[in-house]
Amino acid sequence: MTANKTKRIVFIGMPGAGKSRIGWEVSKYLQAFFADSDKEIAKHEGTTTARAFTVLGEPAFRRMEHEVIAGLIGRMWDSPQSQVLSLGGGSVTNEDSRRLLQDFARCGGQVVYLDTDVDDAIEQATRRQETRPVLGEDSRGDWLRLYRERKDQFLQAATVIVSVRGKTPQGTALTVLDALEEKTAVLPFLKGRSYLVMGRRVFMHLPQTLSSADPHGRKVLLVHTLAAQADSDKARGILRRKGYEVIEASLLSSQQGLASSCLDPAREADFCLFVGDQDLCQAGMAFIRQRMPGLPFLLCPSPASCLPDLDWGQLFQDKFRLLGILAESDGPDKAQDDLWGRVLAAFPPQADTQACCLS
Numbered sequence: 001m002t003a004n005k006t007k008r009i010v011f012i013g014m015p016g017a018g019k020s021r022i023g024w025e026v027s028k029y030l031q032a033f034f035a036d037s038d039k040e041i042a043k044h045e046g047t048t049t050a051r052a053f054t055v056l057g058e059p060a061f062r063r064m065e066h067e068v069i070a071g072l073i074g075r076m077w078d079s080p081q082s083q084v085l086s087l088g089g090g091s092v093t094n095e096d097s098r099r100l101l102q103d104f105a106r107c108g109g110q111v112v113y114l115d116t117d118v119d120d121a122i123e124q125a126t127r128r129q130e131t132r133p134v135l136g137e138d139s140r141g142d143w144l145r146l147y148r149e150r151k152d153q154f155l156q157a158a159t160v161i162v163s164v165r166g167k168t169p170q171g172t173a174l175t176v177l178d179a180l181e182e183k184t185a186v187l188p189f190l191k192g193r194s195y196l197v198m199g200r201r202v203f204m205h206l207p208q209t210l211s212s213a214d215p216h217g218r219k220v221l222l223v224h225t226l227a228a229q230a231d232s233d234k235a236r237g238i239l240r241r242k243g244y245e246v247i248e249a250s251l252l253s254s255q256q257g258l259a260s261s262c263l264d265p266a267r268e269a270d271f272c273l274f275v276g277d278q279d280l281c282q283a284g285m286a287f288i289r290q291r292m293p294g295l296p297f298l299l300c301p302s303p304a305s306c307l308p309d310l311d312w313g314q315l316f317q318d319k320f321r322l323l324g325i326l327a328e329s330d331g332p333d334k335a336q337d338d339l340w341g342r343v344l345a346a347f348p349p350q351a352d353t354q355a356c357c358l359s
Contacts, residue, residue, distance in 0.1 A: 271296050
């Protein structure tokens with residue numbers, strides 16, 4: 001979380017997600033210029049956003065909104081100062097605006113989608129009805145309908161996804177800044193897309209990664225070595241706070257046989273999480289492949305410095321349900337950049353780097 005690197009960040013999300021407040025908080029941390037497209041539209045039209053929407057009608061309003069956003073993003077690239085921009089909740093419904101965001105991301109900008117709780121968002125949205133042109137008397141019904149229509153559009157445009165559930169605006173801003181510093185690569189396995197994520201607080205992705213794979217699964221088998229106890233404690237705490245039942249298997253070393261310690265609890269688990277060095281990760285993959293091939297699992301290499309030593313060739317050949325690889329790394333930026341370079345050098349040719357994370 002440093003202010004000395006120029007950053008260009010656009011926030012998107014549903015009405016009431018907190019885009020303006022969180023964007024402003026992020027801009028304070030970065031000492032960046034902050035703009036809000038809804039406020040710019042109000043200046044442009046000389047009236048409120050809701051009034052402009054009513055007078056122009058939605059098609060004309062979205063075209064005008066796109067022009068305003070295009071101008072704001074153009075200014076972001078013209079300035080050497082870090083820039084933060086918050087967009088209206090319906091901006092992604094315009095195809096030209098979505099294409100603009102995709103071009104922005106390809107040029108190195110970050111598009112942050114703030115995913116929010118329904119009730120909190122509706123409460124926030126109805127407080128500022130003058131800027132919520134598409135919420136009628138049935139606010140909840142209208143919000144849910146819009147969410148179903150727009151969710152895929154948000155996901156397609158985003159490079160970073162951050163949940164605001166249970167967080168203050170300041171807390172969400174810090175999560176965003178941490179997420180922007182993470183390094184991510186797509187692992188193109190047979191069953192869906194898995195991600196390798198390395199950064200300072202990546203264990204915060206654990207609950208969402210598991211729920212995305214199976215929203216009804218609640219039992220997690222946590223296998224770790226004594227040397228990785230600190231990272232294991234952190235992972236266990238995060239999962240339990242989110243309501244997961246954690247079954248723990250502590251091994252004296254990565255050489256201890258997994259089958260004797262883990263087979264019975266693995267049969268009861270919905271997920272498996274391996275926290276330890278490269279030997280434990282390799283043993284964990286062998287255990288899944290030989291004994292529990294259908295069990296979804298995550299690898300958490302600890303310490304992160306062992307990442308380049310994983311058997312990446314074997315990883316890309318196996319077709320088990322690896323949900324992802326999460327590695328917490330607290331070193332200085334230069335050391336993290338060097339480590340990430342060694343990780344990518346160890347990848348087989350079919351791996352694809354991509355800026356994307358789930359927070």
